[in-house]
Amino acid sequence: xxxxxxxxxxxxxxxxxxxxxxxxxxxxxxxxxxxxxxxxxxxxxxxxxxxxxxxxxxxxxxxxxxxxxxxxxxxxxxxxxxxxxxxxxxxxxxxxxxxxxxxxxxxxxxxxxxxxxxxxxxxxxxxxxxxxxxxxxxxxxxxxxxxxxxxxxxxxxxxxxxxxxxxxxxxxxxxxxxxxxxxxxxxxxxxxxxxxxxxxxxxxxxxxxxxxxxxxxxxxxxxxxxxxxxxxxxxxxxxxxxxxxxxxxxxxxxxxxxxxxxxxxxxxxxxxxxxxxxxxxxxxxxxxxxxxxxxxxxxxxxxxxxxxxxxxxxxxxxxxxxxxxxxxxxxxxxxxxxxxxxxxxxxxxxxxxxxxxxxxxxxxxxxxxxxxxxxxxxxx
Amino acid sequence: xxxxxxxxxxxxxxxxxxxxxxxxxxxxxxxxxxxxxxxxxxxxxxxxxxxxxxxxxxxxxxxxxxxxxxxxxxxxxxxxxxxxxxxxxxxxxxxxxxxxxxxxxxxxxxxxxxxxxxxxxxxxxxxxxxxxxxxxxxxxxxxxxxxxxxxxxx
Ligand SMILES: [Zn+2]
Numbered sequence: 001x002x003x004x005x006x007x008x009x010x011x012x013x014x015x016x017x018x019x020x021x022x023x024x025x026x027x028x029x030x031x032x033x034x035x036x037x038x039x040x041x042x043x044x045x046x047x048x049x050x051x052x053x054x055x056x057x058x059x060x061x062x063x064x065x066x067x068x069x070x071x072x073x074x075x076x077x078x079x080x081x082x083x084x085x086x087x088x089x090x091x092x093x094x095x096x097x098x099x100x101x102x103x104x105x106x107x108x109x110x111x112x113x114x115x116x117x118x119x120x121x122x123x124x125x126x127x128x129x130x131x132x133x134x135x136x137x138x139x140x141x142x143x144x145x146x147x148x149x150x151x152x153x154x155x156x157x158x159x160x161x162x163x164x165x166x167x168x169x170x171x172x173x174x175x176x177x178x179x180x181x182x183x184x185x186x187x188x189x190x191x192x193x194x195x196x197x198x199x200x201x202x203x204x205x206x207x208x209x210x211x212x213x214x215x216x217x218x219x220x221x222x223x224x225x226x227x228x229x230x231x232x233x234x235x236x237x238x239x240x241x242x243x244x245x246x247x248x249x250x251x252x253x254x255x256x257x258x259x260x261x262x263x264x265x266x267x268x269x270x271x272x273x274x275x276x277x278x279x280x281x282x283x284x285x286x287x288x289x290x291x292x293x294x295x296x297x298x299x300x301x302x303x304x305x306x307x308x309x310x311x312x313x314x315x316x317x318x319x320x321x322x323x324x325x326x327x328x329x330x331x332x333x334x335x336x337x338x339x340x341x342x343x344x345x346x347x348x349x350x351x352x353x354x355x356x357x358x359x360x361x362x363x364x365x366x367x368x369x370x371x372x373x374x375x376x377x378x379x380x
Numbered sequence: 381x382x383x384x385x386x387x388x389x390x391x392x393x394x395x396x397x398x399x400x401x402x403x404x405x406x407x408x409x410x411x412x413x414x415x416x417x418x419x420x421x422x423x424x425x426x427x428x429x430x431x432x433x434x435x436x437x438x439x440x441x442x443x444x445x446x447x448x449x450x451x452x453x454x455x456x457x458x459x460x461x462x463x464x465x466x467x468x469x470x471x472x473x474x475x476x477x478x479x480x481x482x483x484x485x486x487x488x489x490x491x492x493x494x495x496x497x498x499x500x501x502x503x504x505x506x507x508x509x510x511x512x513x514x515x516x517x518x519x520x521x522x523x524x525x526x527x528x529x530x531x532x533x534x
Contacts, residue, residue, distance in 0.1 A: 019390055020384060054397075055397065058395060058396070058397055059397075060397075114470065116470045116472070117470070117472065120472050125401070125403055126403060126405050126409055126413075126436075126522065127436045127494070127522050128494050128522070129472075130474065130521060130522055130523055131473075131474065131481070131494060131495065131496055131522065131523075132470070132472040132473030132474055132475075132496075133481060133494060134470075134472075136468075137464055137466050137481050138481075140464035140466075140481075141462045141463060141464045141481060141483060142462070143464075144462045144463060144464055144506070145461065145462040145506075148462065148506045189467075190465075190467045191467055191468060192464045192465065192466045192467060192468070192481075193464050193465040193467075194464075195464075237442065239436075239491070239494075240483065240492075240494065241483050241491050241492035241493055241494050242434075242491045242492075245462065245483075
């Protein structure tokens, strides 16, 4: 792949109710901050990709409603309805096709609607939606399948929630920094078995923006560039009953392609940190297996051996992950932003020492139907 | 700096996107729903390339990228592949919590059907045998299967 840099990043704090900002205010805030972070102006930008969902926003063509706030006036602006990592993929492709720099900006406010209606709407309207199925119950079935297949216990998965909420204590942007125990997770309210309240990420309000730039624009920027080394996304069957929910084949495909592109032979050795989309506690070990960092059914062993803690050789979700902040759609972009901050050495209290290579991951669709994997590096 | 909330009242606007839809379910879907409604039968179809039996039936096999036109009947019994007991309610659910969602591998099918279990949810487990219970008043909908019932002793 030709050289492409991430030259600027910004996010709002993520919280349960942003009553002082409408969508456009959040978008304006993070776009302005990302430009400032990069030391660039709107004159350096010729492509804008907004990320939003019409049902979440309660308006059609929701991207256009933030066109002005995203800096899209007089620019080539388009929208991705999906996770921010997929929006970033589009922004990257535009730079690879000759644009100088893309702003990619995602926003959502879970507080302003009932997200269960929105995730119910992603299921087939004839065969599934009338059953009331939504993201939490579908994910609970995936968790159950994974646990049954490999003999993983609820207590084991609770440790993921403890780690990630704990990591969030060092992240000033996190929604739910928490000092909790496995017992707290086990005793939290049952939602959909085996998922309990503390196995589930919150629904947050937030926004995030990144600037993806050609080497020429990156050279103008005052920030330390982080380079995109590999990226891929893959999807599997739409109907969850067609899939083996305990084996994330789309993630395996996406990871293999991204590693190949980045020239990574041994990801466990060559990566310094992973930021993955852990909307629920079980997702962390399952996605680690999909990423080829653990064998099938052995994802939990990485945390149990201390590999994925802040002190370990491959910290996973130093930011606290999606379990501690879940602005829907925005969350994948936040994984990229956290990776950039880590590689720049700007992650403050949660800094992973000597981080040079990071993996950021996002998902779309029920139970991780599709996955997007980014490999980022400090060096070109 | 003074708190903006001291000087401004927070005003919210309520609303919803309420768009009526009338989805044509297609010829394959119509045949499936007619069989549920008129015959209390669960129809599936088999891809002639890979042999996979799909339920609900599909017009095409996404794996082989070919048309499917080989009909077969599956169920009404099947095996629970995975399930969840749901503890919360919101208005789209057709039953009150607690109830269970199941992915059922119907006898004769190669993929699982998503549906729900109302009764005896405490007896559910992976591998449980279940059977479709049909609704009294059937209208040509997936809810013409009222729910799946746990088969005792299996
Ligand atoms: Zn086939």
